Amino acid sequence: MKRMDLKKEKEKLYTRNYTRFGMDMNVFVSVVTALLVLAFSVFTILKPNLSAEFFANINISINRNFNWLYVLTINASIIFLLFIGFSKFGNIKLGGYTVKPEFSDLSWFAMMFSAGVGIGIFFYGVAEPIYHLNIPTALQSGSAFDNFKIMYLHWGFHAWAIYGLLAIGLGYFSYNKGLPFAIRSLFYPLLKEKIYGIWGDIIDTVATLSVLFGLAISLGLGAKQINSGLNYVFGIPDASNVQALLIVFITLIAAISVVSGISKGIKWLSEANLYISALLLLGIIIIGPTGYILSTYLSGMGIYIKDFVNIGLFTTIQSNDMAWQGAWTVFYWAWWISWAPFVGTFIARISKGRTIRQIALGVITLPTIAVTFAMTVLGAPAIYFNKLHYGVIEKAVESNVATSLFEMYKYLTDSGLLQMTLSIITVIAIMIFFVTSSDSGSLVVSSLTSSGRSTPPKMQRVFWAFMEGTIAISVLLIGGEAALFTIQSATVILGLPFSIILLMIIFSLAKELQLSYTKYSRNKNITLKKQLEKIKNDAKFE
Numbered sequence: 001m002k003r004m005d006l007k008k009e010k011e012k013l014y015t016r017n018y019t020r021f022g023m024d025m026n027v028f029v030s031v032v033t034a035l036l037v038l039a040f041s042v043f044t045i046l047k048p049n050l051s052a053e054f055f056a057n058i059n060i061s062i063n064r065n066f067n068w069l070y071v072l073t074i075n076a077s078i079i080f081l082l083f084i085g086f087s088k089f090g091n092i093k094l095g096g097y098t099v100k101p102e103f104s105d106l107s108w109f110a111m112m113f114s115a116g117v118g119i120g121i122f123f124y125g126v127a128e129p130i131y132h133l134n135i136p137t138a139l140q141s142g143s144a145f146d147n148f149k150i151m152y153l154h155w156g157f158h159a160w161a162i163y164g165l166l167a168i169g170l171g172y173f174s175y176n177k178g179l180p181f182a183i184r185s186l187f188y189p190l191l192k193e194k195i196y197g198i199w200g201d202i203i204d205t206v207a208t209l210s211v212l213f214g215l216a217i218s219l220g221l222g223a224k225q226i227n228s229g230l231n232y233v234f235g236i237p238d239a240s241n242v243q244a245l246l247i248v249f250i251t252l253i254a255a256i257s258v259v260s261g262i263s264k265g266i267k268w269l270s271e272a273n274l275y276i277s278a279l280l281l282l283g284i285i286i287i288g289p290t291g292y293i294l295s296t297y298l299s300g301m302g303i304y305i306k307d308f309v310n311i312g313l314f315t316t317i318q319s320n321d322m323a324w325q326g327a328w329t330v331f332y333w334a335w336w337i338s339w340a341p342f343v344g345t346f347i348a349r350i351s352k353g354r355t356i357r358q359i360a361l362g363v364i365t366l367p368t369i370a371v372t373f374a375m376t377v378l379g380a381p382a383i384y385f386n387k388l389h390y391g392v393i394e395k396a397v398e399s400n401v402a403t404s405l406f407e408m409y410k411y412l413t414d415s416g417l418l419q420m421t422l423s424i425i426t427v428i429a430i431m432i433f434f435v436t437s438s439d440s441g442s443l444v445v446s447s448l449t450s451s452g453r454s455t456p457p458k459m460q461r462v463f464w465a466f467m468e469g470t471i472a473i474s475v476l477l478i479g480g481e482a483a484l485f486t487i488q489s490a491t492v493i494l495g496l497p498f499s500i501i502l503l504m505i506i507f508s509l510a511k512e513l514q515l516s517y518t519k520y521s522r523n524k525n526i527t528l529k530k531q532l533e534k535i536k537n538d539a540k541f542e
Helices: 003-015 025-044 048-086 107-115 120-124 125-133 144-157 157-176 181-196 200-234 241-259 262-287 290-306 308-312 318-326 329-350 357-386 393-401 401-412 416-448 460-493 494-542
Strands: none
Touching: 003 120, 003 181, 025 048, 025 200, 048 157, 048 308, 048 318, 048 329, 048 357, 048 460, 048 494, 107 262, 107 329, 107 357, 107 401, 107 416, 120 125, 120 144, 120 318, 120 357, 120 401, 120 416, 125 144, 125 357, 125 393, 125 401, 144 157, 144 290, 144 308, 144 329, 144 357, 157 181, 157 329, 157 357, 157 494, 181 200, 181 494, 200 241, 200 329, 200 401, 200 416, 200 460, 200 494, 241 262, 241 416, 241 460, 262 290, 262 357, 262 416, 290 308, 290 357, 318 329, 329 416, 329 460, 329 494, 357 393, 393 401, 401 416, 460 494
16 A cells, blocks of 8 residues: 555544544443443453352463463564574664654663553662572473572563563554554554554554553552552551542643643653652662672572573473463563553654664563562562571561561661662652553553554543543442452463464564565665666767
């Protein structure tokens, strides 16, 4: 289809949008998404135990029958991303060769880091190395750092490859091909102009549901985690009404941030979060045990790289190992895949003007180094004090994962003032992480529900920010923790169809890049041939 035809199709798509009251929404995507979220929320709230059991059984079935699909998708994504990053396609710039990056390298990394990680570093940094003291025999190497190796697997290259793949695909089709800034555009080589019809609407609806459920869980569970920390440090009651107020506060800040735009609110908060997190981690390193932390990171990374292929392709058929893999690796793979429409779309939005090589290699290396190092700074002291004080951190993790980090601070230093300072900085960092996840998520949902406008109306961004908060509060207050975990299960289940979608995206993107490069090479050869003929003709006249 010619570029002019694409423009007409896109204009027809936008004319189907609802454009009143400061909104610009695709009617099908918005209405169907709202109805499905409402139906799911009502079922979850009215029947929390039944819904929890129902979705838990589905998760068990998926783990038993499709664990291989998650492993295949994750590994195919990282292989494809490395291939296009190092290949001739790596020189292609999103938006064209004359476009310059909108954000500096630091701002780009800060926003990518804040949107893609969230509270995970602080919530799992202490707990996960403790949990992985016992892993399946097939994953053991005999090293004392096997637990960190597994943590790096779950939070490292494989996880970020999913985001990088979707970011490159969406950025290329939107910025270079003039297609809508929505997940539907990734299927243009397969569906052609059908992406502008019902098939495109269905794709964007599934993506929007995935983002909304993921954000609702982040706000709901995140509020409980922050509340636990505030209760532990300051004695603030650990109650649902406090958690609801926290969600309201986070939503208000996120709404202000998303209205101010990426170049202001989201960028400033992301950079602030990067500095605050770095300050906190540096303080822990200085307090120590410094040598143990640094040695653990280097040794753990060495084992991780050495066993990279083995642990990355590990797919168990043993029942005991299957339970472990389902609870950890498959859970993480499904979680990252279901979050890909959110994080991948946001990374694409901030990556215009960068080459495919910069995105492919930058997205999987920079966050991996930062995340694994940060979690080691928190996890290594936890392991150190757990051995020194006969399992005290392990007991803290079993008691309450959300407060295990604050418990670890007790053993990190004897100074009450220093413990309080570290705790306050931690709570601030966690809250900013949630704000950056909420505002960037609201921007993504607004784009998906506006038929792919990269800069949707401000009123629409505010609307979705408050919708996310409302969903989280309603489920949290009425359905309780069981309802929250049910939504978490549903989000993981969404990872199954998205695994197939990601494999299709790999095929679609490979097909389009090869076709574009062939056309580019042909035009380049024609141009060179004409230049040579002109030189020969000029020489004859001379």
